[in-house]
Amino acid sequence: MRRLAIGLCLFLFAQLAWCVDIIGNRSVSVDSLSLASARSIFGMRQVKWPDNSHIQVFVLADTHPTHVALCKERLNLFPYQLRQSWDRLVYSGMAQAPTEVGNEEELINKVAATPGAIGYVRKVKPNDAIKIIAIQ
Template sequence: MIRAAHTMAHALLCSCLLFGVKTWAVTIIVNPSVTISSASQNAVRAMFAMKLLQWPDGQPVRVFVLPDDNPLHRTFCKEALDIYPYQLRQTWDRQIYSGTGQAPTEVGSEEEMLKKVASTPGALGYVRKVKPGDRVRTLSVSNPVRTFSAE
């Protein structure tokens, strides 16, 4: 019985990996003014790299991030963007010190992140989990390999 349950759990885990359905430890959030509810990983990566600067409806994107050494920022970079935090920093540095772009706004904590994203039109950020009553919406990320559902 226990063995059967174990096998079933194992099969379930395998199928999850196989079909690429996975719940991340991070949720991408946007200001309610943002009209889309999902975007490709390429688009999200380009927005956090400060290269894609407007939403499909033309509204400017306002990006908020936690500090480079924040554990949630590290998780976010690796899981949601599939890059290392230092690569994102290199991209911003190249832009701000060569006149070809800007850096995102850094916030000190998840609470501040929620507050800023809720109050800034076009805002994009991330937190661990959205609670009922938070005045933000979640953005799901789709790519050919993985499908992200924000619960």
């Protein structure tokens, strides 16, 4: 019984740790991404989906808890590394910056309204007009 309770707690804890969902516009043709691809997309190095459409990346501020959780829990890197990577590309002209929005609600709305968009939120509601993209 005690083992079961510990197991259940660990399971719930693991679920809590994975509570940032990567979301995409419904036009996005992929349902899942490798960790390497997800890093490449949020690092602004990969700019095209497999169907050749443009990837539009929406993010929250560097210090936003959901952004921190995305970096640490889903991309397995630190927020300052993502910022450094963006800055290196943006100020040398080699890529564009992601679009920063103020809060999660705005992020969902932008992703829902922009073809090829990708973003992330803590909690997806059943009626949100977006799709969840898994990381393998």
